Amino acid sequence: MSISEQHSEPAGGEPRFETATSGAVAPPEALVVPDDPSAGIPPLSPVGRLAATVERLSREVRAAQAEAEGRALIELAKGILVERLGCGPAQAARQLAELAEQAQVTPLELAVDVINQAARDRVSEVTDAFLAATAAADTEGDGEGAGSEETEAESAAVRLRAAESGALAADDTQAVAVSLLEQALRPLGAVAVAIWAAGADGSLTLAGSAGFSPAEAARWRYVPPDVVTVARRGLTERQGQWIASLGRTGLPSVGRHQHPDGGRVAVPAGTGGRIHGVLEIVWAEPLEPQPPQIVRQIEALAELCAHTLETYSPPLGAPQEPRVLPDAAELMDLADGLHDPALVLVPHLDGSGNLADFRIQHVNDRFLDPAGRPRAVVSGALLLEAYPMAAGESELFQRVERVYATGEPFRAHRMNLTALVDQVPLSAVADISISRHGNAVLLIWRIEDETARLASLLQHAQRLGRIGGFEENLLTGEITWNGQLFDLYGRPESSMPVPLEELPSYAHPDDAVTIGRFLRTLMHHRRPASAAFRLQRPDGVTRHIRVVAEPVLDTDGRLLLVRGAYQDISAQHWTEVALAATRDQLAHTEQQASERNRLALQLQQAIMPPTQAPLRLPELQVAVRYRPAETEQLVGGDWYDAVVLPSGLVLLSVGDVAGHGIEAATSMVVLRNALRGLAVTGAGPGQLLSWLNIVAHHLTGAVTATAVCGLYDPDTRALRWARAGHLPPVLVREAEAAPLPLVKGMLLGAVPETSYEEAEVQLAPEDTLLMYTDGLIERRDRSVEETLSHLVSTARAAPSTLDQQLDRLLTYSRSDTDDDTCIVGIRVR
Secondary structure (H helix, E strand, C coil), X not given: CCEEEEEECCCCCCCXXXXXXXXXXXXXXXXXXXXXXXXXXXXXXXXXXXXXXXXXXXXXXXXXXXXXXXXXHHHHHHHHHHHHHCCCHHHHHHHHHHHHHHHCCXXXXXXXXXXXXXXXXXXXXXXXXXXXXXXHHHHHCCCCXXXXXXXXXXXXXXXXXXXXXXXXXXXXXXXXXHHHHHHHHHHHCEEEEEXXXXXXXXXXXXXXXECCCHHHHHXXXXXXCCCCCHHHHHHHCCCCEEEXXXXXXXXXXXXXXXXXXXXXXXXXXXXXXXXXXXXXXXXXXXCCCCCHHHHHHHHHHHHHHHHHHCCCCCCCCCCCCCCXXXXXXXXXXXXXXXXXXXXXXXXXXXXXXXXXXXXXXXECCCCCCCCCCCHHHHCCCEHHHHCHHHHCCCCHHHHHHHHHHHCCCEEEEEEEEEEEECCEEEEEEXXXXXXXECCEEEEEEEEXXXXXXXXXXXXXXXXXXXXXXXXXXXXXXXXXXXXHHHXXXXXXXXXXXXXXXXXXXXXXXXXXXXXXHHHHHHHHCCCCEEEEEEEECCCCCEEEEEEEEEEEECCCCCEEEEEEEEEECHHHHHHHHHHHHHHHHXXXXXXXXXXXXXXXXXXXXXXXXXXXXXXXXXXXXXXXXXXXXXXXXXXXXXXXXXXXXXXXXEEEEEEEEEEECHHHHHHHHHHHHHHHHHHCCCCCHHHHHHHHHHHHHHCCCCCCEEEEEEEEECCXXXXXXXXXXXXXXXXXXXXXXXXXXXXXXXCECCCCCCCCCEEEEECCCCCEEEEECHHHCXXXXXXXXXXXXXXXXXXXXXXXXXXXXXXXXXXXXXXXXXCCEEEEEEEEC
C-alpha cells in the first residue's frame, strides 16, 4: 500500500493533515507533487515526451527513497520485536503484520508506534501530544471527526519518524534540510527551511537549506558575529522566535525577498545544554499562533538538527571559525600557562541527557579559592557543590551555562564571588572571563588585590581633592613628589622638586611672615604645622594653597625627614569671598524688604485700623472687624467701609485687591477712597461698581480686585447691593442663616468697561447682615462651598450683641492662608 499525504488549510488557519491509505503496504511518498511540466504540451511533441519521462523518473526516485525510508522503519520495528519477544526476524515480521491487521492500521504506522513505545524520545512526546489533543477534541465535539484527527496524529508520527530516518541516513546537512522540508514541514504549510551552524565567535554558517534559490543560499552562506537576524534572535532566546510576519519586524534573513510577508520560526538546536545552531522555517503567508503540539514537533526537529550539527564542518573556501580544542586535555595545558586562577569545566548531564551542572575538571597552579580552600578540595567537584552561591545574586552559573550553550564569551569587571564554608558566606571581588573551547569551558577569575585597589582609590581621592603629597629627606636631600604636586606647582614632572627652604621664593611676598612661621614650627620646634599662602606659578597663575606637614624623628630625637601634602583651596577661597559678598547683599536686601513691609503695614493700619468705634444710627447698628495677616510679608489689600452719605443712606462695602505688599496696599487706598467719592453722586451700587472698574483698569496700573457694595435706606429698611466677583453677604434672621442669592458681576479691572447687576433685600428688625473677605473662610484643602457652609452654620448661633457675633466668627474661622480678613456687620433695630 502507498501512502500519500496532502496538506490543506482549514478556515481557522491551523494546519490539518489528511491521509489516504490503500490495501498494499508501502512507505510514504512525496507529500507535495509538483505540477506536471508537460501540461499544455501536445502529447506527440518531442519536448512533451521528454518532460513526461523526466517527471516519471523523478517520481520513481522519490518513491524509491520513501520506500527505503519506510523499509528502514519497519526493519527497526522488527528488531525491537525480536528483542522484546525473543523470536526470529521472520516471526517478528509475521507478528507485525498480524498486529497491524488487528489494529486496522498499516504495518508502517504500527512500526512507528512500536518505535515510539520503545524510544520514549522527543518524537514520542510529539505523538503523545497529538493524541492528547485528539482526545480533547473528541470529547468537546462528541466524537465527530475523531477518526480523521486520530489519522492525523498517526500521520504526524509517521512523517516525523520518516524525517528522522532520512536525516540519519543523509550524507550532509543539506540533505537533512531537504528531508525535513519534504517529510515533516510541508504538511505544516512551510515552503523553505534553513539549518544554521553557530560558530564559537558568534557567527552563523548556513549548513543546509531547502526551498531557496541557489543564489539566495550562496548569498547567505555566512553571517558575521553581532549581525541581528532572525536566526540570531533564535540563537539568543531559549524559546526561539515565532514571527507572524517578517515584514513587520524589519529583520534581515535568508529568502526575505522571496517571502517578504511570510511567517518565520527560528528555534535553537541544542543537546545536552549546548546549542549547536538554529533551525529556521519559512512560511509564504503570515503565520497564525500554533498549538502546543506543533511547537513540540518543531522543537523535536530542531533537536534532530542538533545531532547533525555536532559533526558539521564548513566546506572548503567558507569562512572558518576560530580553532577550538577537541576536549579538555589541551585546555588544561593552556590553563596551567595562565598567570590568573583558572578552572576547566566540563558539562555534567543528568539521566535524561540534560545539562544539570559542570564538573571542575582541572584547577591551575595559580588558583586561589575565595574561601581559602586548597586546590584538592575544589578539583573534581561539581560547580554548584563547590560554590552553591554561584546560582544566586552573581548568576555565575547562569553565565557559564549560557557560554557553553551559545559559545559567546562573557567578561565582567568587579563581580562578587561568594563561597559558602561551614554555612558562612565568604565574599570576594574579581574580574571574570568565561569562554568555551570545544566541549569544555574555561573560567578565569582575578581576585582584586586590596593593596592595588587602595592605592588606586587614594590616587583618585588626591586627584579629586587636588592634593599633592611630598616627602623630603633632610639628611640626603632627596625629595619625592607625586604627579599631582607637579600639577599644583605648574611644573613638568621631569623638573626638580622644590625644597621646603625655597618655599618663600614661590609664595606671594605678603605671605612671607606666614611661611616663616610655618617653617620655624616644623624645622626648629619639630612639631606638625600648617599654613595657607598664595603660590605664584611659572605660568603667571596665582593659586591659594594650604600646606600641611609633620616631622619624622629618629630614636635620638634628630629630624630625619619631613612628609606632608599641598592642597589647592582656590575654589574654596573664592567661594568664601563670593559667599561673604552674597551675605552682605542679602542683609542689605532683607533690610530694604523689611522697610517696605513696615511702610506698607503702617499705611494699611493708618487707613484700616484693626479696631474701630462702631457706627451707631437710630435704627441701625454697624460693626467692623479687621484682622491683618500674621506675617508682615503678606500685607494685603483687603478693605472695608461703613459711612453715612449726605443723602442719609449708609454705604457698606468690603473689597480685596489681588496680591500682597505695598503695591496692593496703595491700590486698596485708591479704590476705597474712589468708592467713597463716587458714592456722594447718589448713584446705585451697580453704577458705583461700574465706575470703580474703570478706576481699577485705567488709573491703578491695571490691578484686579473683588468687592461688594451696598446702600442701606434706614427709612424703608431696604438694602440695594451689587458684587464684583466677591462672595455674597450672609443674612441671619432669627435662627436661620443663608447667603444672599448671587447676582452677576465681573471682578474689578479685568476689562475696560462692564455693567453690574443689582439686587434688593428687605430687612426686618433684629436681622443681621454680614459682609466679609475670603480671608475669613479660605482653605487650601477645602472647596469654597464647604468653607462657606461652615461660616453659615457658625453664624446661626448668634450671640446677644453684634460685636460678640463678629468676634465669634473670627475665633471659629478655619482659614489657613494667613491672609487679611475684613468683616462688616449690620443689625436692624
